[in-house]
Amino acid sequence: MKKTFIGCLMLLASIQPLYAQSTPLLTDITERQAQLQRTGTWTLAGWSLANLAVSGIAIGNAKGSARYFHEMNLYWNAVNVGIAGAGLLSLRKKSPSPTLSSAVKEHYTLQKTLLFNSGLDVAYITSGFWLLDKSKSETTVTRQNRFRGFGQAVVVQGGFLLLFDVTNYLLHRSDNARLHQLMDKVTISGNGVSLRF
Incomplete structure (x- = not known):
């Protein structure tokens, strides 16, 4: 019992220094990911607001297919502004110091979402x-x-979204190596948890 108690105390004493030493790299990765998400969300918001402004002005004088082009742009980008707004609100509520496990999970979930969205974008373009x-x-x-x-509007909007999602995927994916490097430093064994430098 005494050995177990001492072992637990040693483990607890070693976790904080290990976490403190790994924090700068984890913090660096999560801050970069958050900045990429903010930049991407503001880019989507800017694109959408610009489309709403241009199509909102142009639809009054547009005739023929141009009128329907601007009409679809207004519908499409009203939805995009809502998505961007919700994204910006969720970024404000993010935890400033996630664990390694939550950072890894979020990192790969975001990449999967961007790949899924890219597939949807191809479907949009095809339907256009x-x-x-x-x-x-x-x-x-x-x-x-x-x-x-x-059709023209859907092709243009789907094309932008495809470029947007693929670019964001590649930017986020560029941090995979650093995240793996951090995870490779953590070892869990029967004797406890260790972090190599």
Whole structure:
């Protein structure tokens, strides 16, 4: 019992110094990830607000397929502004000092989400081209213009989102090596937890 108690005390005494020594690298990685998320979210918000402004002004004088192009841009970017706003609010509520486990989980969850979104973006672009193709077979001018304008807008917006998501994925993925380097320093054995430097 005495050996177990002393062993527990030694383990507890060693964890804080180990955590303190690993904190700068973990903090550096999590701060960079948070900054990338902030920059990405502000980029999405800026793109969306610019689209809302341009299409909001242009729709008044637009005719034919251009009117439907600006109409779809307004719908699409109203949703994007909501997504960006929610993202910025969630970034404000983030924990400033996550554990190694939570940092790893968040890091890879974000990458998976960006890859999933990239797949959705390809689907958006494909559906935009389908709308453009469908516009050629429509018999009324109004429907031709609607499908053409909506298709053009979906291709443009999907193209931006694909570029946005792939770029963000690559930026976040560039930290994988540093995160693995940090995880490789942690060893768990029957004798306790150790951190190599």
